[in-house]
Amino acid sequence: MSLRILYELYDRNFMKKGLKIGAVVLFAAFFTAQFVRPDRSNPAIVQAETLESSMQIPENIETILTRSCNDCHTNSTVYPWYSNITPFNWFLAEHINSGRRNLNFSVWNTYETRRKRRKLDQICEQVTDKEMPLPSYLWLHRASKLSDRDIEILCDWTDAEKTKLEQTQ
């Protein structure tokens, strides 16, 4: 055997070993990471602060919000099975925190009138532009996809609520 072949054999084995070690390291990292989890407790809900306490919500609107928005825009998030797996739970926690920060129906009644009006506008805008529900959410929550009819219903509702807000001014 020439030195060159020997060297190549050595090299190939080394690669295999390297891959094996890499796989073990990756697995160990994944395993260890499972112990590092974000907080999944939902913040408490104060009834007087909720959207429901500020207005009468039609049943069809309630259905759409519950099905497609409330996991990220209320304090009553229902956590899916993959929220048990790091790193998915961190992406999820980030979406939920940022979703709640931007619009939280559980504290809707604490918003000033101007903010409520802006949020009603944005709700219609975001669903019309198919920005919401977040596309990544729809991968695993197919039933949450809004139909054209749902979007129409939501926008009619936000328009009606905006008019009411202006009348109470």
Ligand code: HEC
């Ligand atoms: C998977 C989580 C998730 C779901 C489900 C979801 N949203 Fe959001 N939403 C977010 C996040 C994150 C943000 C803030 C970042 C952004 O604007 O993309 C946001 C922002 C918003 C905003 C504020 C936009 C702005 O310009 O400030 C509105 C309004 C909104 N969402 C409406 C909805 C409505 C209505 C639904 C249901 C039809 C919905 N969202 C479903 C995560 C979600």
